[in-house]
Amino acid sequence: MEPNKTSYPKSKIQILFLENISDSAIKKFRQNGYTQVEKIGKALSEDELIKEIKNVHILGVRSKTQISKKVLAAAEKLQAIGCFCIGVNQVDLTEATKKGIAVFNAPYSNTRSVAELVIGAAIMLIRKIPDKNKAAHEGVWLKNAKGSFEVRGKTLGIIGYGNIGSQVSVLAESLGMKIIFYDVETKLPLGNAELAKSIKEVLQRSDIITLHVPETKQTKFLINKNNIKYCKKGAIVINYARGEVVDLDALRSAIEENQIGGAAIDVFPVEPENNGDCFYSPMQGISNVILSPHIGGSTEEAQQNIGDDVSLKLFNFLEKGISFGSHTIPALALPPQEGSHRILHIHHNVPGVLSEINTQLSNNNINIVGQYLKTNDLIGYVVLDVDKQLSGKAKQLLKEVKHTINVRLLY
Numbered sequence: 181m182e183p184n185k186t187s188y189p190k191s192k193i194q195i196l197f198l199e200n201i202s203d204s205a206i207k208k209f210r211q212n213g214y215t216q217v218e219k220i221g222k223a224l225s226e227d228e229l230i231k232e233i234k235n236v237h238i239l240g241v242r243s244k245t246q247i248s249k250k251v252l253a254a255a256e257k258l259q260a261i262g263c264f265c266i267g268v269n270q271v272d273l274t275e276a277t278k279k280g281i282a283v284f285n286a287p288y289s290n291t292r293s294v295a296e297l298v299i300g301a302a303i304m305l306i307r308k309i310p311d312k313n314k315a316a317h318e319g320v321w322l323k324n325a326k327g328s329f330e331v332r333g334k335t336l337g338i339i340g341y342g343n344i345g346s347q348v349s350v351l352a353e354s355l356g357m358k359i360i361f362y363d364v365e366t367k368l369p370l371g372n373a374e375l376a377k378s379i380k381e382v383l384q385r386s387d388i389i390t391l392h393v394p395e396t397k398q399t400k401f402l403i404n405k406n407n408i409k410y411c412k413k414g415a416i417v418i419n420y421a422r423g424e425v426v427d428l429d430a431l432r433s434a435i436e437e438n439q440i441g442g443a444a445i446d447v448f449p450v451e452p453e454n455n456g457d458c459f460y461s462p463m464q465g466i467s468n469v470i471l472s473p474h475i476g477g478s479t480e481e482a483q484q485n486i487g488d489d490v491s492l493k494l495f496n497f498l499e500k501g502i503s504f505g506s507h508t509i510p511a512l513a514l515p516p517q518e519g520s521h522r523i524l525h526i527h528h529n530v531p532g533v534l535s536e537i538n539t540q541l542s543n544n545n546i547n548i549v550g551q552y553l554k555t556n557d558l559i560g561y562v563v564l565d566v567d568k569q570l571s572g573k574a575k576q577l578l579k580e581v582k583h584t585i586n587v588r589l590l591y
Contacts, residue, residue, distance in 0.1 A: 191215050193498075194235050194257075199223050199242035201264045202487035212495065223453060230254040238494060240264055243474075244453065247271040252279055259588070260497055262490040266290060266343075266477065268507050269395060277508040277558045280526035280585040284493040284505050288343050289485035290477030294420055295347040297476055299355070301444035302388050303331055305416045308442070310468050327414075327441075332356035337386025339379060339402070340421065341367040345392035349373045360385055364398075383410040388418065395422035405430035414441035420476040423447040432462045435469065442468030446476045501563045501590060510554035510561045520549045521571035522590040525562040528583040529555045537562060540577045546570045559585065 190213040197206060200221045209217050223244035224232065233239065233255045240262040241247065247261060252275045261271060263285040276283050304310065307328045315322045336352045338345045338361040349359045349370050359373040362382045369375055376382045379402070383389060389411065393399045403417065404427040411417075417440055419426045426445070434440040445463055451474055452459050463469050477486075496502035500516070501524045503509040509526070516522070527533045534553050541548060541564075550565035566574045575589045 193237045194218075195238040195240070196220070196232060196236045197240040198245050199264075201240050201242065202483045204484055205240065205262075205264065205487035205491045208487070208491045208495075226251060233258065238262065238498070240490070240494075241270065243267060243270055244451075245270060247276070249275045252276060252281065255279075255281070259586075260284065260494055262494050264486050264490050267394070271507075273507055274558075277556070278585075280509070280559060282497050282503055282506040282509045284490055284497070285507070286486040286489040289489045290479070290482035291343045291347050293479040293482040294344045294476040295351055297446075297472075298344075298348050298390050298418055298420055298444075299351050301418055301420075301470055302336070302352075302390070302416065304470060305418075305442040305444060305468060306331055306334070306388065308468050310442070310470055331388070334358070334387040335360060335385055337361070337376070337382035337389045338373075338392065339363075339382055339389065340392035340394075341369075341373075342392060344420075345390070346370055348390060348392070380407065380410050383407060383415075384412070386415060387412060388416045390418040391421045391425050393421050393425060395424055400424045401427045401430075403427065403431065405433070408434045408439065411440060413439060416440070416442045416444075418444045420444070420446045423449040423451065428462045432466060435466055442470075444470040444472075446472045447474055499590060503561065509559070510556050512552055512554050512561055512563050514550055514552055514563050514565070517549045517565040519568060520565040521568040523564045523566060523571065523575055523578060524586075524588045524590065525564065525578050525581070525584065526586045527560050527562070527581065528585060529558055529560045530583050533560060533581060533583055534562065536581050537564070537578060540581060541566070541574060544570075544573065544577060546574050546577075 193214055193216060195209055195214055195217045197219045206217050206219055226246060226248055229251050233251060235257055237257050237259050239258060243265045247270060249272050252272060258281050260282040265285060266287050268283055268285045271283050273283060312322050333356060335358045338349055341361040341363040353359055353371045360376045360382055361373055362376045362379050402425050408430055417431060431443055448461055463471055493505045501522055502513045504511045504513055547567050548564055553560060553562045571589055575587055578587045
């Protein structure tokens with residue numbers, strides 16, 4: 181068997197990109213020999229995706245398309261999902277793991293874009309620019325300093341000190357702000373940031389509060405009518421995290437009662453599917469509020485970075501079996517072996533599978549040049565390099581191993 185010929189050529193691999201994923205990602209796949217690349221500019225419903233996905237090998241989505249159990253059941257050839265965004269909560273990860281489908285994302289690629297916008301919103305709100313801007317557009321001149329402050333010397337409270345929260349911390353400190361933060365996990369403070377003992381402490385001490393947490397059962401309505409009362413009078417709330425982290429009805433009431441001085445909201449519990457669709461939020465029409473349409477990470481630089489990051493992870497998995505960054509396949513990376521073909525074997529995590537693999541290959545005089553196994557709770561992932569003259573036979577033998585989910589022979 182020739183080194184570049186295997187059971188499935190690149191030209192037959194079908195790739196589907198949804199939600200207007202960066203053209204740079206599509207260009208990279210085509211430049212690397214993948215010719216069947218289709219792009220759809222919107223999210224698809226579950227029924228629409230079930231119709232589209234039957235013969236798709238690689239699926240690329242952003243945050244709106246939901247990859248449910250039903251969708252995965254219809255995905256007969258799916259090898260990997262690239263989430264061209266920072267989260268993966270739109271994918272049924274448990275089901276994807278059971279089916280041996282790798283799921284990748286770009287957790288760091290838009291952190292700077294979000295962090296910059298948070299700082300910009302903080303400055304605009306503490307100066308009450310939204311109200312002055314509205315008045316100016318309406319022909320009213322509101323030149324005064326009352327209730328308008330500098331961010332220097334103010335305390336910024338960060339709830340969630342991960343990739344974005346920690347970068348906000350660094351930018352804010354460079355402006356002369358004092359930083360306190362709270363996170364459920366132990367995090368190393370950057371600069372002079374101070375770890376708070378609780379969310380309550382962050383709310384009590386902060387002039388500006390910014391949220392950077394995932395959407396979980398524990399974070400739903402993290403900011404609500406019960407704990408807003410702990411905030412300093414006139415404090416500002418910024419949510420560029422997830423839509424259900426803040427109870428917007430409670431926040432509106434707090435602003436109308438002058439308990440909260442303003443807010444910036446970029447994410448909402450229910451968001452329109454398409455540009456131009458009608459949008460409603462209880463935060464509309466109130467003083468000193470900035471509303472934006474989920475654009476925290478929407479910069480050209482961020483989209484370029486996300487496209488590059490996720491594409492590289494997909495290439496590495498497709499062509500080398502490297503699974504670092506996957507949320508479903510155990511992390512493995514082996515250097516290429518001269519004179520061999522690489523076979524990927526994904527199986528249910530039960531005892532004896534590796535032993536059977538080795539027995540099958542040994543009984544048929546197939547030499548293993550390199551091998552590595554790693555498991556998670558549900559599946560095991562074996563990368564094997566075997567003599568390329570015998571790789572086709574080895575692949576067939578490995579398909580017959582009990583508890584096999586998927587076997588793939590690489591280029």
